[in-house]
Amino acid sequence: MNPQTVAPAGAATRGQADETATRAYLNIIGGKAVPARSSKTFENRNPARPDDLVGTFPLSAAEDVSDAVAAAAKAYESWRLVTAPRRAEIIVRAAEILRDRKEQLARTMTREMGKVLAETRGDVQEAIDMAYYIGAEGRRLFGVTVPSELPNKMAMSIRQPLGVCGLITPWNFPMAIPSWKIFPALVGGNTVVIKPATDTPASAHLLVEALAEAGLPDGVVNVVHGSGGAVGVPIVMHPDVKMISFTGSSEVGKDIAARCAPSLKRLSLELGGKNAQIVMDDADLDLALEGVLWGAFGTTGQRCTATSRLIVTKGVREALLPRLVDRAMKLRLGDGLDAAVDVGPVVNTKARDGIHAYVEIGKKEGAKLLCGGSFAEEGSLKAGSFYHPTIFDQVTPKMRIAREEIFGPVLAVLTVSSLDEAVRVLNDTPYGLSSSIYTRDVNAAMRAVRDIEAGITYVNGPTIGAEVQLPFGGVKETGNGHREGGPTVIDAFTEWKSVYIDYSGKLQKAQIDR
Ligand code: NAD
Numbered sequence: 001m002n003p004q005t006v007a008p009a010g011a012a013t014r015g016q017a018d019e020t021a022t023r024a025y026l027n028i029i030g031g032k033a034v035p036a037r038s039s040k041t042f043e044n045r046n047p048a049r050p051d052d053l054v055g056t057f058p059l060s061a062a063e064d065v066s067d068a069v070a071a072a073a074k075a076y077e078s079w080r081l082v083t084a085p086r087r088a089e090i091i092v093r094a095a096e097i098l099r100d101r102k103e104q105l106a107r108t109m110t111r112e113m114g115k116v117l118a119e120t121r122g123d124v125q126e127a128i129d130m131a132y133y134i135g136a137e138g139r140r141l142f143g144v145t146v147p148s149e150l151p152n153k154m155a156m157s158i159r160q161p162l163g164v165c166g167l168i169t170p171w172n173f174p175m176a177i178p179s180w181k182i183f184p185a186l187v188g189g190n191t192v193v194i195k196p197a198t199d200t201p202a203s204a205h206l207l208v209e210a211l212a213e214a215g216l217p218d219g220v221v222n223v224v225h226g227s228g229g230a231v232g233v234p235i236v237m238h239p240d241v242k243m244i245s246f247t248g249s250s251e252v253g254k255d256i257a258a259r260c261a262p263s264l265k266r267l268s269l270e271l272g273g274k275n276a277q278i279v280m281d282d283a284d285l286d287l288a289l290e291g292v293l294w295g296a297f298g299t300t301g302q303r304c305t306a307t308s309r310l311i312v313t314k315g316v317r318e319a320l321l322p323r324l325v326d327r328a329m330k331l332r333l334g335d336g337l338d339a340a341v342d343v344g345p346v347v348n349t350k351a352r353d354g355i356h357a358y359v360e361i362g363k364k365e366g367a368k369l370l371c372g373g374s375f376a377e378e379g380s381l382k383a384g385s386f387y388h389p390t391i392f393d394q395v396t397p398k399m400r401i402a403r404e405e406i407f408g409p410v411l412a413v414l415t416v417s418s419l420d421e422a423v424r425v426l427n428d429t430p431y432g433l434s435s436s437i438y439t440r441d442v443n444a445a446m447r448a449v450r451d452i453e454a455g456i457t458y459v460n461g462p463t464i465g466a467e468v469q470l471p472f473g474g475v476k477e478t479g480n481g482h483r484e485g486g487p488t489v490i491d492a493f494t495e496w497k498s499v500y501i502d503y504s505g506k507l508q509k510a511q512i513d514r
Pocket residue numbers: 168169170171172173195196197198226227228229231232233236247248249250252253255256270271272273303304305405407433473478
């Protein structure tokens with residue numbers, strides 16, 4: 001098929017998108033595929049090969065958000081009354097559709113944002129895992145039942161849905177992150193309006209199509225494509241949207257928090273990170289080397305949990321660093337669809353320029369560049385937004401490259417003398433998402449687990465690789481205390497109601513009748 005052919009609206013089979021075709025996607029509102037009211041569109045291009053147009057999408061605005069919220073509010077009236085086990089069955093059916101279509105979905109995702117196929121398969125798998133996990137929640141959704149202090153009285157609590165949830169997602173996990181939000185919202189009895197990132201609108205769209213195929217009633221999940229300002233802000237501000245779940249940068253998260261504050265709208269924020277891997281003198285260095293390579297340069301360093309600092313003790317730095325630099329320089333860059341490639345492009349040229357600006361800052365701050373530090377423009381790489389894996393040595397804790405999220409393949413190495421110093425340096429950033437320590441000393445490992453300020457700590461594993469069945473999120477400027485993933489995600493998407501049933505047949509006064 002000609003790569004530039006735009007399929008007529010609605011012509012592509014639901015959920016299908018082959019890796020050369022260009023598809024004209026529409027919004028999904030009330031179960032119908034509709035263009036933006038303005039009829040405007042935007043393009044989604046492959047960052048490895050910008051001549052590859054993945055799709056066109058509606059450039060929506062506040063009026064489209066209003067339509068979607070109205071559809072979600074209408075669907076809520078009946079969806080909240082569907083029992084949780086029945087709601088979960090639809091989610092599990094969607095998982096089966098995603099599983100059958102995994103390869104195709106992964107290839108579309110690699111085209112839209114660049115990460116290598118093994119990782120986009122993992123991204124789809126995470127959505128499948130989340131669907132099975134949340135599917136099982138349909139038969140739990142536990143509350144608490146406790147004894148009453150009064151006779152002939154029952155005291156228990158139940159979970160209730162919130163209403164219409166507004167979901168706003170980033171581009172780096174194009175299907176996994178929407179799945180962490182959509183599935184728990186649905187099992188809890190909520191309806192949804194989702195705005196995916198403009199760099200990766202196709203993957204979230206295909207996820208919602210799988211849900212529709214699985215039997216989700218019209219209007220329960222609505223997709224509105226478009227920018228943060230034109231679509232994200234109206235979702236946040238809409239009075240009929242009862243809850244916002246946002247994953248993205250801390251800067252935008254703070255803006256959303258300020259907008260939600262006047263109405264006290266419920267808000268779950270999963271934000272940026274400046275994650276570190278500690279390597280102690282007694283560590284298994286081969287293991288630590290594999291860990292830092294994967295943590296720093298997997299997903300081209302564009303994970304919220306990516307290892308952007310390596311904190312290494314004096315005794316092992318000389319043994320570790322030359323090997324690390326050698327391996328980083330050998331990583332093969334290229335189109336993520338090529339099985340021989342280790343590292344794909346960064347998501348777009350603006351992101352690449354931002355990464356390079358940080359490299360310049362690092363040089364000016366006096367850090368020593370060990371490798372990388374430039375655009376990768378050899379041969380066919382020139383057309384795409386590639387950046388060489390970069391390692392800085394002699395980084396100190398107060399340097400900006402040690403404190404600020406760069407969100408690219410840049411690793412800062414800091415040298416310390418002890419575990420206490422390592423933990424102090426690790427904690428010395430505004431963020432607190434993921435962390436890791438490599439050591440064979442169980443006492444050191446347990447002290448690190450206790451003292452590190454982060455939502456996630458790995459022992460003898462890299463900073464990346466969270467599983468859906470544990471709480472996911474972080475402290476400080478990484479979030480506002482919610483945890484999506486694990487059983488805690490249900491708390492984000494449900495409201496507690498305490499229920500007292502007095503079967504004494506008389507007025508009983510708690511705290512007084514004793
Ligand atoms: P971003 O904050 O720029 O955008 C995220 C989403 O918000 C996008 O859909 C965007 O269109 C929308 N948006 C932008 N401005 C908005 C506004 N004012 N109001 C409402 N919506 C708005 O982030 P990004 O570049 O897409 O993603 C990278 C960031 O996401 C990094 O900081 C990364 O650490 C973070 N992230 C965090 C987690 C986590 O779970 N903690 C996971 C993945 C990514």
